[in-house]
Amino acid sequence: xxxxxxxxxxxxxxxxxxxxxxxxxxxxxxxxxxxxxxxxxxxxxxxxxxxxxxxxxxxxxxxxxxxxxxxxxxxxxxxxxxxxxxxxxxxxxxxxxxxxxxxxxxxxxxxxxxxxxxxxxxxxxxxxxxxxxxxxxxxxxxxxxxxxxxxxxxxxxxxxxxxxxxxxxxxxxxxxxxxxxxxxxxxxxxxxx
Numbered sequence: 001x002x003x004x005x006x007x008x009x010x011x012x013x014x015x016x017x018x019x020x021x022x023x024x025x026x027x028x029x030x031x032x033x034x035x036x037x038x039x040x041x042x043x044x045x046x047x048x049x050x051x052x053x054x055x056x057x058x059x060x061x062x063x064x065x066x067x068x069x070x071x072x073x074x075x076x077x078x079x080x081x082x083x084x085x086x087x088x089x090x091x092x093x094x095x096x097x098x099x100x101x102x103x104x105x106x107x108x109x110x111x112x113x114x115x116x117x118x119x120x121x122x123x124x125x126x127x128x129x130x131x132x133x134x135x136x137x138x139x140x141x142x143x144x145x146x147x148x149x150x151x152x153x154x155x156x157x158x159x160x161x162x163x164x165x166x167x168x169x170x171x172x173x174x175x176x177x178x179x180x181x182x183x184x185x186x187x188x189x190x191x192x193x
Contacts, residue, residue, distance in 0.1 A: 037171055037173045037174050039169055039170050039171050039174050039178075040095060040169050041169070042134060042169065042183060044134055047132050047134055047183060048132070048133055048134040049131075049132075049133060050131070050132055051129055051130070051131050051132075052129060052130050052131075052132065053129055054126050054127060054128050054129055054130050054187065054189070055127050055128070057112065057125070057126065058090075058112070058113050058114070058116045058123065058124070058125050059097075059099070059110035059111060059112055059113065059123075059124045059125075059126070060081050060084050060085045060088070060090065060110070060111050060113055060116070060122050060123060060124070061081075061108060061109065061110045061111075061122050061124045062077055062080060062081055062084075062108075062109050062122060063106050063107060063108050063109065064077040064106070064107055064109055065105070065106065065107075066103055066104060066105055066106060066107045067105075068104060069102075069103070069104045071100060071107050071109075074100075074109075077109050078098060078109065078111065081109065081111040082111065084121075084122060085111060085113045085116070088113075088116055088117055088120055088121075088123070089115065089116075089117065090113035090114065090115055090116035090117070091113065091114045091115050092111065092112070092113055092114075093112065093113075093114055096111060096112040096113070097110070097111075097112040097167050097183075097185075098110070098111055098112070098167060098168075099112075099165035099166065099167050099185060100165060100166050100167075100168075101163065101164070101165050102146075102164055102165075108165075110124060110165065126163070126187055126189035126190070127189050127190040128187065128188045128189040128190045129187075129188055130185050130186060130187045130188065131153050131156065131157070131161070131185075131186040131188070132183055132184065132185050132186070133149050133152070133183070133184045134169075134181060134182070134183055134184075135149070135181075135182055135183075135184055136178075136179040136180060136181055136182075137179075137180050137181075137182045138179060138180045139180070141180075142166070142180075142182065145182070145184065146164065146166070146184060149164075149184045149186065150164060150186070153186035157186075157188065161186035161187060161188055162187065162188060162189060163185075163186075163187035163188075163189065164184070164185070164186055164187070165184070165185040165187065166182050166183070166184055166185070167182065167183040167185065168180075168182055169181045169182060169183055170182075
């Protein structure tokens with residue numbers, strides 16, 4: 001870990017990547033789609049191959065079903081987490097991480113929140129630290145990227161990460177143009193190195 005002051009995450013809307021005008025990449029706009037694509041764009045120097053202190057991060061969590069590893073009901077679970085956070089009095093930062101864990105039949109879903117109560121139903125404060133890597137993972141490549149990332153984290157820290165998560169950084173509109181950019185997170189909660 002570094003002694004440098006913590007820098008906030010930076011999100012930048014890439015001009016021309018929204019829903020305005022013709023759909024990009026041959027993807028048709030869904031009837032219930034947002035008016036503008038606001039997918040996060042992370043600065044590689046802040047996230048790629050970086051270790052972060054998680055002593056002050058809080059999530060609300062749930063789990064969702066998966067069929068052969070593919071999550072089912074992702075949008076519904078996210079909306080439920082947002083409602084739950086609001087009911088707890090927590091706020092969801094505009095750049096909140098939405099992390100999905102591994103699993104063939106059940107997958108954990110974590111939504112970053114601020115101002116959450118110290119304890120409560122589905123409050124999760126992992127503590128420890130996280131190692132992250134930004135990967136481009138088009139269809140069928142995320143499994144290979146995750147396997148390579150797990151091996152990298154294991155070699156770097158001498159043990160497998162207790163938690164491995166993905167943060168999908170693109171939506172169905174900008175995924176092709178950004179080559180399915182994803183942040184992989186190796187979480188080492190409440191452990192000393």
